[in-house]
Every structure is written in structure tokens, then in C-alpha cells.
Amino acid sequence: MSLNERKIQILQAIINDYIETAEPVGSRTIAKKYNLGISSATIRNEMSDLEEMGFILQPHASAGRIPSDLGYRLYVDHLMQKKELGAEEAQYLQNVISANVGQIDYLLEETAKALSALTNYTTIISEPVSRRARIKQIRLLPLDASSVLLVIATEDNFIKNHVIQMGIAPQENEIFEMGLHLNQVLQGYSTEDIDANVIQRLKTELYAYQEILPHILTAIEKTMCAAEKVQVHLSGTNNILACPEFSDIQKAKSLFQTLEEKDVLVTLLEGSRTNDLQVLIGSENTVQSMKDCSVITATYKMSDDTRGTIGIVGPTRMDYSQVISVLNGMVTSIEKVLKNLADGNKNT
């Protein structure tokens, strides 16, 4: 029993129809709607084969067929015809991005909204992070009598700051001098580079400030940690409730619960860091509550080392080709903007 041309046509018809209608597809429907030149009986025989091969399944004995996860997998890998993103949609995305250049968090928030609006699914976006944030500039600013502001700019132009509270009130010029020295020593360093040796060196060279130095070192560590922590934006969760597959309120609730856990979302996106585009279909998802969902993720690069991920979550019966075209378009647009930002060679 081989997967001949006709079987493939039938499978494609089933998947297309099911994605459109969300109803199990029967042999008569296919015979009428898609002119394959064969009768419903023949289609029935082929469908029986397709079921045996695991590409489709029957919800119950007297119902039509629906695609299985394996069926969708075949569809996504070989059958699906790839769409290009429409001009108006591409323009819409471009506008959203352009309007928010310079504020990375708003940019991603709005991008997520736009993607949800275009696809009618749920969007997850992680902020770009380098696994190894390198210090480009480090500064200390006296804030008031008892606190000092630490500012770290990484090579990707991510800025993080931390207010350091200290019991002792140091002199302004001391703070300033320390800042200059730290900047000189730590430039180009990542978290891991700041090891015992470096710390020892700083302790020696800044012996005069031994009372406040520890405060500052812990602050640097915390700040660098925060710089490496992934921030995620979620949007369009309400679309889940529009899907007939989630009319069971229990299913919907457990999915919502999962989507509220940022950690889970991060792992979900992290998984696809290596691939440009990844599709996880139903049971391929490791998270239990997402066994009825498909997740399509795309990676966007800011620099070679700094990348974030966009994920679209929908029912397995999702419009794969449309989502993929939207994601591709979005990645292109966003990379253009972010690369300019990282290179720092464009006016705001």
C-alpha cells in the first residue's frame, strides 16, 4: 500500500476542508467539492487506506475523517503550498514596527498584537537576548546621599540599570573615579569573564574603596543576570476562545493556565533557537496542555549572537501556510529595524 498521487490529493482535500470548516470531512463532500474524477466509493477506499497508514482518523464510527498529527506533519513538510505575504499585510506590519522603533518593549508588544490580529491566533514574542551579553560601557552615577546608580550598556545596545543602596555615603568624585576604572577594566567582558581573577584584580586596584566595592560588584552581577533574562510578550489569547476545538471550557482553562506561566513560554520558544522556522504539531509538543495545539516559531536575529523568537499558537487545525507567510514577513521587517538599532547607524 503506497502513498500514490491520488491518496495525496485526497489527503490534501481533507486537510484543506477541515482547516476551513472544522468539521470531519466525508467521502461525498470530497467527491462533490473537489473534482478528482473519481466516485465517493473510491475515495472511501482510499480513505480507509489513509487511515490505516495513520494520516487521518475518525472521531467516531459514522463520522467523516479528520487529519491526524502525522497527516498535518506530511502536509506541512511536503504538501502545503507556500504563500507569500500580501502587500497590504506586509505594509501593515511595517507600519506597526516603524511606529515603535527605539522602544524595544513597545515594539514587541505591538508586534505581538499585530500578529494576533493578522492570524487570529495567539502570539508569543521573546525579547532578543545574547546568551553572552558583553559590557560596552559601565558607569556609576551618584544619585543621592546613600545611593548610586549603576548603568550598564551591552554591545547590543541594551541598557540596564540598578540602584545601589549603601549605608556609607561616598564622595562624588570617588564614585566617578571608580566608575571610570571599572569601565576601563570590564569593557568587552561577559558575565562569565568576570571571574575570581578579575575580581581580585579590581579589589587590589580599587583598594581605597574596599568598603563600597562589594556592593557594586553584586549589583553588576545582578544587572548582568537581568540583561540575560528573557522577557516575553503575549497577545491574542482571547482568540483561543473562538476556536471550536476549545469550546470545552476545561481545555481552554488549562491552556490559559499554561500561557500564563512565563517560564513555560520561554522554554517553548527557546526550543527553536537553532532553527529559523519550526512547526510543532499537537502531540509533538512536550507540554501536556498543548497537545491539541500547534506552535510555529521563527527566530529573528539582531546580531549573530543576539536573537529572539516569535511563536504563534493555534489549534492543530491552524492555517499553517498563512501563519508561516505572516511570520516570514514579520521576521524580515523586524530584522531590518533591529539590525539598524544594534549597529547604531541610523537616526531615531
Place this chain on the structure above:
Amino acid sequence: MSLNERKIQILQAIINDYIETAEPVGSRTIAKKYNLGISSATIRNEMSDLEEMGFILQPHASAGRIPSDLGYRLYVDHLMQKKELGAEEAQYLQNVISANVGQIDYLLEETAKALSALTNYTTIISEPVSRRARIKQIRLLPLDASSVLLVIATEDNFIKNHVIQMGIAPQENEIFEMGLHLNQVLQGYSTEDIDANVIQRLKTELYAYQEILPHILTAIEKTMCAAEKVQVHLSGTNNILACPEFSDIQKAKSLFQTLEEKDVLVTLLEGSRTNDLQVLIGSENTVQSMKDCSVITATYKMSDDTRGTIGIVGPTRMDYSQVISVLNGMVTSIEKVLKNLADGNKNT
């Protein structure tokens, strides 16, 4: 027809029972469960009066009674007995807060989670903002050949920064000098204080830097705007799906849609800026999709001028006294921590 003691007892019984069971309450139930010493027939007569007065209503002719919004209003204002927060719960909240001191956004995120976990409703928290953020420190740091980092610390120790990209590459010492000057002039100023006069003054005094000054002034404006922009955190939306009143998926969807719009959330919370604690019941809400919800908001102060708001959203049939006790406990805890932060007199 007056609201005598007995009517009040009956109303209270109806509300208590309905909050607990979510089922319309009949006269027999009250007669059996609450020992009021009167028969179900008498209760029926009183209930008829209560309905006429608008405190309760009948979903359909042969059903029991449920409280109306007016009924809940009376309950909240006069009948409800105020609870104190349990010791373990107070401890739990305190732990969550202590664990996240120093990072205001994580703190609020975790606080929102904790409140949702304790109440089983949805939590919205806005970050504390002063309506008039005043500049405490303003600095310029050269980042690389073409960009400069602007750092503004407000008097409440909120730090905001902005990367300014400029075509021209200014000298390090020029940047530094400008920064010092700006700091001197703008200290203590809020957005509104920086009017045409001030700008003219700066333009004159910093005439030497007329090419880059405009870049910097717009950046200052943008940054101060961002400092005044309210950030909101949302948590526990999935609890909505556990409420029987939202088993209608359409209702749930429209509520979810509303909750995804940050602007709406901000207005929702803003409304109660003046009051310490505010309860909006059902139709008292201006937003259409929240006509079946009650929103309890509490304001927490960081300093006299800087305050944020916590809101709990649930069905009108929510456990008002419990939510209020949790909110009060939370405000006390969070204010203790935040005031220390704002005063800057405690180690991190």
C-alpha cells in the same frame, strides 16, 4: 414598606448563600439553613418586598432569587462583616514581596500572581507613577561613535534611559559638559516645567552645541513621557473560566478581549486614584463587557505624590469581604517595602 431588621437578615442570607453556591436561593433553603425563626411562607412575603425594592431579582418565574447590583451595593456598604487577613496568608504575601525587593517590575508581577492565587480572581496592578515626575539627576554618557545614552532619575528613584542616535559624532568631553549643565538646570523640574523659557535658556547657554542639543531635548521629552506612562501587570485571567457565570464562551471571550487592552485596564485603575478602596459592582462599571463583573481597587502609596493601584476583577458574585481583606493586607505590606525604596534608607 421599610427595610426592617428581618428583611436585612434575609437579604444577607440570600447574598451569602448565592456567593457560596452560585445557585438562585429559594425561600425553603433559607428557612432550613439559616435559623431565622420564621417559616418559608413569611420569607416568601419578605422576598417579594425585597424584589420590589430592587435588592434581589428572579432569573425566571419559578426560580429562587439572586442579589441585584443594588443588593450587592447595600451588602458591601453596610451588611458585610469585614474580615482580617489570616496570619498564614499575610505571611505568604510578605514573603512574595520580600523576595522581589529591588526589582519593581518583578515585584508587581509576582504580587499579581500571589493575589490571584489567594483570591481565585483576576488581578491587575499598575506600577507606581507620580503624575509629576521630577528630575533628580540627568546624565549623558557617550556610548559609541554615533550614540549617546541619556539617563534620567526621578525623585522617586525611577530610572529611565534612552539611546540617542545622532549623525554627528560629538566629543566625549562635550557630551560630558553638556550633561553637567543640563543636570544643573533641570534638577527638580517636571515635564511641564520645561517650557519655552527653559528651552530658550538652554539654547542660549549651550549655544556651542546647537547641532546636537535638539536631539537631546526631544530625547528628554520622550523619556519623561515614558516615566509618566503607566505600566500594568495582569495575572490570573484563567480564573475567569472557572466561574459558572462565564460558562457562556461568548461572554468570556469579550471579557478576555477587554482585559488584553492595556489602555482600558489603565483607565479602570485610574478611576480609583483618589479613593483608598473602591468597589465597582456590575453595572457601575463603565466598560460594557464588565457589566457582569465587580472590580475592587485599592491604592498604594509610595510617596504622597507617587501611587499605583491594585485591582481585583471577579464576577459580581465575588467574595467581597475576603478580597477586601486580602487587598488591605497587600497594600500594607507593599507600602512598607516601597516607602523604604523611595526614601532610599535601607540596604538591598
Place this chain on the structure above:
DNA sequence: TGTTAGCACTCACTTAACACGAGTGCTAAT
């Protein structure tokens, strides 16, 4: 005059029976 027992009535909800129809699998004819 306020309270209560009794009773007729209402109406949502449940259950069972039944018909309907979409869909299948199998068989036999082409």
C-alpha cells in the same frame, strides 16, 4: 394584624423515544 399551612401553578431541566441524515464498509456488478 402578622404569620403560616396548604395548594395550584410555573418553568427550567431531565429523560426517553424516535426519526433523520451523514457517513462508513462491504458486496457484487461493470
Place this chain on the structure above:
DNA sequence: ATTAGCACTCGTGTTAAGTGAGTGCTAACA
């Protein structure tokens, strides 16, 4: 190899009857 025909399955929709929780009203009672 294809297809027409047919019996069979099973979810869905409809109808009818029964159930029970709840009400309002009336008349009797303290």
C-alpha cells in the same frame, strides 16, 4: 480497478412526558 447499491452505525435534533424547586395566593390561625 472502479463504482453503484445497500445495510449498518451513530451523533444530532425533536418531541413528549415527568420531575422538582420555587413562587404567589388564599384562608385559617394566634
